[in-house]
């Protein structure tokens with residue numbers, strides 16, 4: 001597995017841990033109230049698990065497993081995937097800053113644009129590697 005996939009997948013696991021922890025606290029709070037501010041963390045639970053875990057794990061595994069090129073740069077240019085990795089994580093925390101810590105709406109807007117940017121950069125890399133066995 002390439003080093004970049006290892007970084008992306010390990011980061012995804014951190015979000016799984018964070019997301020499940022928040023989810024477990026929310027579940028507990030439903031049965032036996034812990035703190036009134038806890039419901040404010042529901043958007044973070046969703047953000048961590050949908051983008052931090054599911055999307056990020058998919059990116060990490062896809063970078064590793066999509067068909068490689070015959071030439072020297074066998075997985076294509078890594079740069080676009082590195083940019084996607086940074087954009088996705090910056091985006092997640094900007095959205096969390098808005099939804100949990102009441103930062104301004106600009107955080108939400110910039111965060112979502114960063115997440116869309118991550119998808120665009122990742123797709124620009126993966127598009128050329130989405131091929132059949134015959135190479136077409």
Ligand code: HEM
Pocket residue numbers: 020022023024025026027028030042045046049050053
């Ligand atoms: C990949 C795994 C998960 C994903 C993608 C996920 C996603 C979500 C989403 C989208 C919601 C909002 C649902 C709504 O507003 O109708 C939600 C709510 C919630 N989740 Fe998760 N979740 C996951 C795992 C978990 C786990 C493992 C726990 C508990 C240990 C948990 C506990 C909760 C609780 C307590 C709520 C609030 C339910 C309510 O509104 O009463 N989630 N989750």
